[in-house]
Amino acid sequence: MHTLIQAxxxxxxxxxxxxxxxxxTLVHLTLQMLAISAAGIAISLxxxxxxxxxxxxxxxxxxxxxxxxxxxxxxPSLAVLAIGDAILGLGLTVTEVALVILAAPIAMTxxxxxxxxxxxxxVDAARGMGMGGWRILWQVELPLAIPLVFAGLRTxxxxxxxxxxxxxxxxxxxxxxxxxxxxxxYHQSGVLGASICVAALALLVEGLLxxxxxxxxxxxxxxxxxxxxxxxxxxxxxxIGG
Amino acid sequence: xxxxxxxxxxxxxxxxxxxxYACERANRLFxxxxxxxxxxxxxxxxxxxxxxxxxxxxxxxxxxxxxLALLAYRWHRLERPVILVSGILYTLPSLALFEILVTVxxxxxxxxxxxxxxxxxxxxxLFRNIVTGxxxxxxxxKEAARGMGMTERQCLWRVEIPLALPSIIAGLRIATVTxxxxxxxxxxxxxxxxxxxxxxxxQDGVFKTELIAAGGLAVVLAIVADGLLxxxxxxxxxxxxxxxxxxxx
Amino acid sequence: xxxPHTARSEGSSGFAPAAPLELRSVTKRYPGQxxxxxxxxxxxxxxxxxxxxxxxxxSGKTTAMRLINRMIELSSGxxxxxxxxVLQRRPDxxxxxxxxVIQQIGLFPHHTVGENVATVPRLLGWxxxxxxxxxxxxxxxxxxDPQEMRGRYPAQLSGGQQQRVGVARALAADPPLxxxxxxxxxxxxxxxxxxxxxxxxxxxxxxxxxxxxxxDIDEAIKMGDRIAILREGGVxxxxxxxxxxxxRPADDFVAQFVGADRGLKRLTLATLADVELIExxxxxxxxxxxxxxxxxxDALSMILTAxxxxxxxxxxxxxxxxxxxxELVGGLLGKDGALAEPDGPAGxxxxxxx
Numbered sequence: 001m002h003t004l005i006q007a008x009x010x011x012x013x014x015x016x017x018x019x020x021x022x023x024x025t026l027v028h029l030t031l032q033m034l035a036i037s038a039a040g041i042a043i044s045l046x047x048x049x050x051x052x053x054x055x056x057x058x059x060x061x062x063x064x065x066x067x068x069x070x071x072x073x074x075x076p077s078l079a080v081l082a083i084g085d086a087i088l089g090l091g092l093t094v095t096e097v098a099l100v101i102l103a104a105p106i107a108m109t110x111x112x113x114x115x116x117x118x119x120x121x122x123v124d125a126a127r128g129m130g131m132g133g134w135r136i137l138w139q140v141e142l143p144l145a146i147p148l149v150f151a152g153l154r155t156x157x158x159x160x161x162x163x164x165x166x167x168x169x170x171x172x173x174x175x176x177x178x179x180x181x182x183x184x185x186y187h188q189s190g191v192l193g194a195s196i197c198v199a200a201l202a203l204l205v206e207g208l209l210x211x212x213x214x215x216x217x218x219x220x221x222x223x224x225x226x227x228x229x230x231x232x233x234x235x236x237x238x239x240i241g242g
Numbered sequence: 243x244x245x246x247x248x249x250x251x252x253x254x255x256x257x258x259x260x261x262x263y264a265c266e267r268a269n270r271l272f273x274x275x276x277x278x279x280x281x282x283x284x285x286x287x288x289x290x291x292x293x294x295x296x297x298x299x300x301x302x303x304x305x306x307x308x309x310l311a312l313l314a315y316r317w318h319r320l321e322r323p324v325i326l327v328s329g330i331l332y333t334l335p336s337l338a339l340f341e342i343l344v345t346v347x348x349x350x351x352x353x354x355x356x357x358x359x360x361x362x363x364x365x366x367x368l369f370r371n372i373v374t375g376x377x378x379x380x381x382x383x384k385e386a387a388r389g390m391g392m393t394e395r396q397c398l399w400r401v402e403i404p405l406a407l408p409s410i411i412a413g414l415r416i417a418t419v420t421x422x423x424x425x426x427x428x429x430x431x432x433x434x435x436x437x438x439x440x441x442x443x444x445q446d447g448v449f450k451t452e453l454i455a456a457g458g459l460a461v462v463l464a465i466v467a468d469g470l471l472x473x474x475x476x477x478x479x480x481x482x483x484x485x486x487x488x489x490x491x
Numbered sequence: 492x493x494x495p496h497t498a499r500s501e502g503s504s505g506f507a508p509a510a511p512l513e514l515r516s517v518t519k520r521y522p523g524q525x526x527x528x529x530x531x532x533x534x535x536x537x538x539x540x541x542x543x544x545x546x547x548x549x550s551g552k553t554t555a556m557r558l559i560n561r562m563i564e565l566s567s568g569x570x571x572x573x574x575x576x577v578l579q580r581r582p583d584x585x586x587x588x589x590x591x592v593i594q595q596i597g598l599f600p601h602h603t604v605g606e607n608v609a610t611v612p613r614l615l616g617w618x619x620x621x622x623x624x625x626x627x628x629x630x631x632x633x634x635x636d637p638q639e640m641r642g643r644y645p646a647q648l649s650g651g652q653q654q655r656v657g658v659a660r661a662l663a664a665d666p667p668l669x670x671x672x673x674x675x676x677x678x679x680x681x682x683x684x685x686x687x688x689x690x691x692x693x694x695x696x697x698x699x700x701x702x703x704x705x706x707d708i709d710e711a712i713k714m715g716d717r718i719a720i721l722r723e724g725g726v727x728x729x730x731x732x733x734x735x736x737x738x739r740p741a742d743d744f745v746a747q748f749v750g751a752d753r754g755l756k757r758l759t760l761a762t763l764a765d766v767e768l769i770e771x772x773x774x775x776x777x778x779x780x781x782x783x784x785x786x787x788x789d790a791l792s793m794i795l796t797a798x799x800x801x802x803x804x805x806x807x808x809x810x811x812x813x814x815x816x817x818e819l820v821g822g823l824l825g826k827d828g829a830l831a832e833p834d835g836p837a838g839x840x841x842x843x844x845x
Contacts, residue, residue: 074464076426079457162335195341386597391587
């Protein structure tokens with residue numbers, strides 16, 4: 001309890017460290033973290049989404065598309081970050097690359113399963129009406145796949161934030177992980193404070209993306225789905241793949 | 243704009259076997275000899291601990307999720323709150339959750355804290371998959387079961403749960419792999435698991451060999467666990483296999 | 492009432508006797524609905540007979556059937572099986588003594604054929620050897636080879652085979668009553684006819700009391716010893732044997748439901764063996780020969796196809812037994828015809844036919 005109050009005070013003081021006036025503030029670190037995460041998420045999406053959408057539309061390479069994220073899930077993010085830093089040196093680029101390697105498969109697999117899982121009869125009907133491949137993907141498959149695609153996006157985003165936090169343990173000094181990894185200087189209260197911030201940040205991002213998803217989901221699709229599908233669906237489709 | 247400090251992070255040490263960094267410092271390559279030398283002192287104990295850590299987490303997580311799932315299957319209204327809570331737990335970044343839990347009084351820097359956190363990560367996926375699996379049982383099968391005189395409990399245990407097994411085991415696979423990967427971070431707050439050599443390696447100016455060995459072991463462990471669960475599924479669901487063998491005429 | 496788990500299993504002659512069924516003023520009212528789904532339905536099914544419930548959709552025929560085994564609970568009234576009220580038993584126990592066959596069959600995908608059939612005996616606690624024997628016996632009864640089929644999974648069976656397993660499963664514990672809800676509805680027409688014939692043969696052997704639901708009047712006429720026609724709200728329009736139903740429909744609704752071709756339908760109820768044939772002297776017989784077991788309706792169809800020429804009727808050995816002509820068939824349903832109803836007023840209601 002005592003620690004909690006101290007942690008909240010820590011947050012209130014913007015992470016000021018009496019022993020080191022030049023230490024970065026909480027706000028600065030949080031923004032840094034957001035920046036890193038945003039970049040990581042963006043690149044992951046750019047890499048993973050189009051590939052997943054396209055492969056899903058073609059219904060090709062399903063084994064690869066589904067299992068690449070199984071492998072990705074098995075990689076301990078800590079080890080990946082550390083190896084990246086070791087082999088290629090410390091740096092922002094390396095960290096970002098590691099983030100993308102870990103998060104892109106999630107986005108890709110969910111996009112794949114979302115698109116490939118669209119009822120084939122609907123696609124058939126669209127083709128029968130004379131719609132070309134590209135138009136089918138854009139106007140038919142994608143809107144129907146939004147829940148799953150977004151689930152992938154949300155999971156990837158949260159995963160990037162979590163990994164960015166761990167990045168400090170592997171040698172990269174930035175973001176809120178900077179505080180968490182330095183208990184000697186910041187003491188338990190500081191670490192707890194930073195942890196609370198990270199947790200809040202993750203929940204905030206997840207919540208915002210959930211709202212965005214609801215806004216983008218076509219009304220017909222939204223009506224169809226059960227109430228309980230609001231959760232993180234990223235996991236489910238990959239499972240049934242066997 | 244984003245300053246990259248070249249200094250090494252300050253990570254509390256927990257002891258653990260010293261790693262001989264010397265060979266790598268000498269020739270900057272991967273030292274395969276180190277692995278065989280330090281297997282029994284560093285890697286094997288860490289692996290054992292890791293297996294235990296993961297196993298306990300998945301087992302407890304499964305027990306909790308199973309009970310919750312059966313309740314939610316019966317009382318639909320429970321589903322939303324459970325998904326909400328477990329979803330929040332799942333969203334919390336692992337390191338943050340570990341640190342938050344450490345400050346909770348009965349817990350602390352211990353394996354138990356790590357277990358609590360790891361268990362909370364399994365809840366969402368296991369709960370959803372069990373419920374989804376149960377819901378996917380075809381209505382006519384349930385109708386026939388009740389119509390023949392099975393009690394609700396008999397129908398649940400003899401028909402619905404067996405038919406939900408593929409979905410349940412799929413959830414177990416994902417939960418297991420996730421936990422095994424996450425448990426590496428657990429070493430930050432407790433001195434156990436494959437995270438210990440990983441952290442030690444990072445501290446040592448990044449001792450690549452130890453890092454790759456420990457990290458690689460974690461990946462191998464995850465793949466083996468996944469494979470084992472696939473075998474378990476094959477063994478428990480012979481009827482799904484039948485579809486591949488005999489053709490429906 | 493015979494207790495099923497004492498049924499002997501030394502062959503089809505060892506089937507336990509069937510029980511009579513009675514519905515007394517059965518009513519089912521769903522909350523929030525003004526009109527009851529079933530209103531004061533009463534009928535009796537003698538032991539060993541097939542009672543078919545037919546009617547348009549919304550007539551509550553499936554609801555009525557499911558009231559019997561308490562898959563749906565009664566609002567008021569009573570149902571007596573073998574003289575004992577179904578409300579006196581626990582629903583689970585009651586259902587173990589009633590065979591239940593549904594349209595989608597509902598075989599357990601995770602059990603083999605043998606295990607599926609053994610379901611109720613297992614629930615009743617029979618010994619393993621007895622169950623195994625019974626499973627083989629029943630598979631043979633429904634026309635499946637036990638050796639081949641016992642270990643198969645439902646996914647490996649065709650639709651017709653699955654339906655047979657479903658019937659075997661319902662018969663496994665030798666129940667005194669069977670409920671069948673459009674059991675052949677999901678089968679293609681060709682196999683459906685075959686299954687219907689086989690089922691009739693089966694029933695001739697085991698003689699269960701059966702309540703059979705269908706929306707197809709032709710199936711009802713073929714399968715039923717008695718037919719209950721229900722109109723909307725589960726109201727009984729007429730309950731009679733097929734012949735009576737076809738010759739004396741109770742009102743316009745029944746007449747319409749039975750169809751304007753009910754005269755022809757009546758002809759399906761008799762074969763050439765039931766008819767007095769014409770001696771084959773002098774008349775030039777058509778080359779066409781038909782067996783005695785041909786239904787009169789099929790014979791009429793063949794006569795028409797042949798342009799009105801008579802047919803030669805032969806018995807199983809190929810011996811000529813007589814001729815059947817258009818005039819002969821034409822007079823069968825009339826007032827003094829061979830197939831007219833013996834009692835009751837001549838001529839039916841409704842469209843003034845028959």
